[in-house]
Amino acid sequence: xxxxxxxxxxxxxxxxxxxxxxxxxxxxxxxxxxxxxxxxxxxxxxxxxxxxxxxxxxxxxxxxxxxxxxxxxxxxxxxxxxxxxxxxxxxxxxxxxxxxxxxxxxxxxxxxxxxxxxxxxxxxxxxxxxxxxxxxxxxxxxxxxxxxxxxxxxxxxxxxxxxxxxxxxxxxxxxxxxxxxxxxxxxxxxxxxxxxxxxxxxxxxxxxxxxxxxxxxxxxxxxxxxxxxxxxxxxxxxxxxxxxxxxxxxxxxxxxxxxxxxxxxxxxxxxxxxxxxxxxxxxxxxxxxxxxxxxxxxxxxxxxxxxxxxxxxxx
Amino acid sequence: xxxxxxxxxxxxxxxxxxxxxxxxxxxxxxxxxxxxxxxxxxxxxxxxxxxxxxxxxxxxxxxxxxxxxxxxxxxxxxxxxxxxxxxxxxxxxxxxxxxxxxxxxxxxxxxxxxxxxxxxxxxxxxxxxxxxxxxxxxxxxxxxxxxxxxxxxxxxxxxxxxxxxxxxxxxxxxxxxxxxxxxxxxxxxxxxxxxxxxxxxxxxxxxxxxxxxxxxxxxxxxxxxxxxxxxxxxxxxxxxxxxxxxxxxxxxxxxxxxxxxxxxxxxxxxxxxxxxxxxxxxxxxxxxxxxxxxxxxxxxxxxxxxxxxxxxxxx
Numbered sequence: 001x002x003x004x005x006x007x008x009x010x011x012x013x014x015x016x017x018x019x020x021x022x023x024x025x026x027x028x029x030x031x032x033x034x035x036x037x038x039x040x041x042x043x044x045x046x047x048x049x050x051x052x053x054x055x056x057x058x059x060x061x062x063x064x065x066x067x068x069x070x071x072x073x074x075x076x077x078x079x080x081x082x083x084x085x086x087x088x089x090x091x092x093x094x095x096x097x098x099x100x101x102x103x104x105x106x107x108x109x110x111x112x113x114x115x116x117x118x119x120x121x122x123x124x125x126x127x128x129x130x131x132x133x134x135x136x137x138x139x140x141x142x143x144x145x146x147x148x149x150x151x152x153x154x155x156x157x158x159x160x161x162x163x164x165x166x167x168x169x170x171x172x173x174x175x176x177x178x179x180x181x182x183x184x185x186x187x188x189x190x191x192x193x194x195x196x197x198x199x200x201x202x203x204x205x206x207x208x209x210x211x212x213x214x215x216x217x218x219x220x221x222x223x224x225x226x227x228x229x230x231x232x233x234x235x236x237x238x239x240x241x242x243x244x245x246x247x248x249x250x251x252x253x254x255x256x257x258x259x260x261x262x263x264x265x266x267x268x269x270x271x272x273x274x275x276x277x278x279x280x281x282x283x284x285x286x287x288x289x290x291x292x293x294x295x296x297x298x299x300x301x302x303x304x305x306x307x308x309x310x311x312x313x314x315x
Numbered sequence: 316x317x318x319x320x321x322x323x324x325x326x327x328x329x330x331x332x333x334x335x336x337x338x339x340x341x342x343x344x345x346x347x348x349x350x351x352x353x354x355x356x357x358x359x360x361x362x363x364x365x366x367x368x369x370x371x372x373x374x375x376x377x378x379x380x381x382x383x384x385x386x387x388x389x390x391x392x393x394x395x396x397x398x399x400x401x402x403x404x405x406x407x408x409x410x411x412x413x414x415x416x417x418x419x420x421x422x423x424x425x426x427x428x429x430x431x432x433x434x435x436x437x438x439x440x441x442x443x444x445x446x447x448x449x450x451x452x453x454x455x456x457x458x459x460x461x462x463x464x465x466x467x468x469x470x471x472x473x474x475x476x477x478x479x480x481x482x483x484x485x486x487x488x489x490x491x492x493x494x495x496x497x498x499x500x501x502x503x504x505x506x507x508x509x510x511x512x513x514x515x516x517x518x519x520x521x522x523x524x525x526x527x528x529x530x531x532x533x534x535x536x537x538x539x540x541x542x543x544x545x546x547x548x549x550x551x552x553x554x555x556x557x558x559x560x561x562x563x564x565x566x567x568x569x570x571x572x573x574x575x576x577x578x579x580x581x582x583x584x585x586x587x588x589x590x591x592x593x594x595x596x597x598x599x600x601x602x603x604x605x606x607x608x609x610x611x612x613x614x615x616x617x618x619x620x621x622x623x624x625x626x627x628x629x630x
Contacts, residue, residue: 288600
C-alpha cells in the first residue's frame with residue numbers, strides 16, 4: 001500500500017501499538033466470557049480493500065456476538081489510505097483538504113447483555129496527510145465515553161477519574177478540556193439529550209509534538225480496561241427482568257440515532273466507501289422505538305435522563 | 316402563522332386534501348385492526364411549535380403501536396414554515412436558497428407484525444418559497460415504496476401497477492421516470508442494496524403547472540390504499556415463526572440505516588429542528604444487527620436480496 005508515511009518509523013510504531021491494544025482488550029473481554037458457562041469468543045475477520053477502490057487498506061475486525069456478558073462487542077483495527085482527505089476529516093486544517101491521507105485506529109463499542117452494565121465506546125486514531133511535495137502532518141484523535149441504561153454515580157465517577165488519570169501526565173488542563181469536548185460531541189441535538197455520562201474526546205490533536213501526542217494517545221488506550229472492567233464486574237450479576245431489557249432496547253435506539261445521524265466517523269466512513277460491516281460494529285444487537293415513552297418521575301428510567309444524561313462534573 | 320402563501324386559496328385546498336387523506340388512511344388501517352380481537356387504535360397527537368423556534372407550524376401525528384396486524388404504524392400531517400429554505404430542500408432551485416418557505420405534507424410508514432407483510436412508505440408534500448418581494452414558487456414531491464422481508468412477485472407487480480395507474484392520466488412517461496427515480500433514491504450506497512422493491516419517487520415537481528401538478532399529487536395519495544391493502548389482506552394470516560421474525564428484525568435494521576444515513580427528509584427534519592418524534596415515526600418497533608449475516612443460497616431470505624432488492628421492471 002503506497003501511503004504518505006510508508007517509510008516513517010513512528011507510523012510503524014503506532015501501528016504495532018494499535019494492534020497490540022486490540023489484542024489486549026479483546027483477550028480481557030474473552031477472559032470474562034470464558035469465566036461463564038457457554039461464554040462466547042471473538043470472531044477475527046481480516047480484510048483488505050481490493051486495489052482500485054477509492055479507499056485502500058486493510059484491517060482486522062473482531063466481533064463477539066451473543067455472549068453471556070456481552071451481547072455484541074466489536075473492536076476493529078483499520079489502516080486505510082486514500083487519494084483525497086475528505087473535508088469532514090479535519091475541520092481545522094483547510095490547507096490539507098484534498099491531500100492524500102492515511103488513517104489508522106482502533107475503535108470499539110461493547111454492548112453488554114445486562115441492562116445494569118453500561119455500553120462503552122473507545123477510539124484511538126492517527127491521521128496523516130501530505131500535500132504533493134510537502135512533509136506529512138500527523139494528528140491524533142479519540143477518547144472514550146460511557147452510556148449507562150441505569151445510572152450509578154460511582155460508575156460515572158470511576159470512569160471519569162480513569163480518564164483524568166490517563167491525561168494528567170500530559171497537562172492538567174487536558175482532562176477538563178476533553179471532558180467538555182466529549183459532552184459537546186456526544187450530544188443528540190434532535191433529542192436535547194447527552195448520549196451518556198461522557199468521558200473524554202479529542203480530535204486534530206498534535207499540540208504536544210508528535211512524540212508526546214502519540215504518548216498521550218497510548219495513555220488513553222492503555223487506560224481503557226481499568227476504566228471499564230471494574231464497572232462490568234460490579235454490575236454484571238445484578239438481577240434484571242423484561243422491564244430493564246425493554247428500557248435498554250429503547251435507549252439503544254438513541255445509540256443508533258447518534259451514530260447514524262451525528263457521528264462524524266460513521267458518516268465519513270459510510271459515505272467515503274469504508275467497510276460498512278466494520279463501521280457498523282457499533283450498532284447494538286437490538287434496538288427499539290416507541291412514541292414518546294414517558295417514565296414515572298422518580299423511577300430509575302426517568303432518573304437516567306434527569307440525573308445522568310446531563311452535563312455534570314463527575315469528579 | 317405568517318407564511319408566504321397564507322392568502323393563497325390553493326394552499327388551503329391542498330391542506331384540506333392532506334388532512335382528509337390522513338383521516339382516510341388511518342381509518343382504513345384501524346378497520347383492519349378492529350377486525351382482530353384486541354386490535355389497536357391510532358393515538359392522535361396534535362402539536363404546535365411554540366413561536367420563537369426556528370421552524371414554526373403545527374401538525375397531527377397519528378401513531379398506532381403494538382397492534383395485531385401493525386406493530387408500528389405512523390402517519391403524520393405537518394404544516395411548517397421557516398425563515399430560510401435549507402439547501403437540502405431543493406437542489407434544483409438555487410435562486411430560492413435562503414428564502415422564507417412553507418411545507419406541508421402527509422408521510423407514513425407502516426411496519427406490520429407478520430414478516431410476510433411488507434413495510435410501506437408513502438409521502439405527499441407541497442413546498443412553497445417566496446424570496447422577498449417576489450411571487451411564491453410551489454412544487455410537489457412524494458411517492459410510495461414497498462419493502463418486503465419475504466418477496467412475492469405478485470405483490471411487487473400489484474404495487475407497481477397501482478403506481479403506474481395513478482400517474483397514467485398525467486402522462487405515460489411519468490411512471491417509468493418516477494420508478495427509476497425511486498430505485499435511485501431508495502438505495503443504500505454503503506450496502507450496495509435497494510431498500511425494497513421500489514415504487515415511485517418524485518421531487519421538485521411543478522412541470523404540469525400548479526393545478527395539474529397538484530392533481531397528480533392527489534392521485535398518488537388516493538392510490539395508496541388500493542396499492543397496499545390487498546397485499547396486507549393476502550399475507551397477514553400466513554403462519555410464521557421466530558426464524559421469520561428474526562430476519563424481519565435484521566432487515567428492519569437496514570430500514571433504520573437508510574432513513575438515518577441517507578434519507579433527505581429525515582436529515583432535513585432532524586437537523587433543522589423538526590419534531591423528532593414525528594420525524595422518527597418511520598422507525599421500526601424493533602431492529603437488530605448482526606455481523607455479516609449469510610443466508611443459505613436458495614433460501615427465501617437469500618432470494619430477497621438476489622431477486623427482489625434489485626432494480627427490476629415489475630410490470
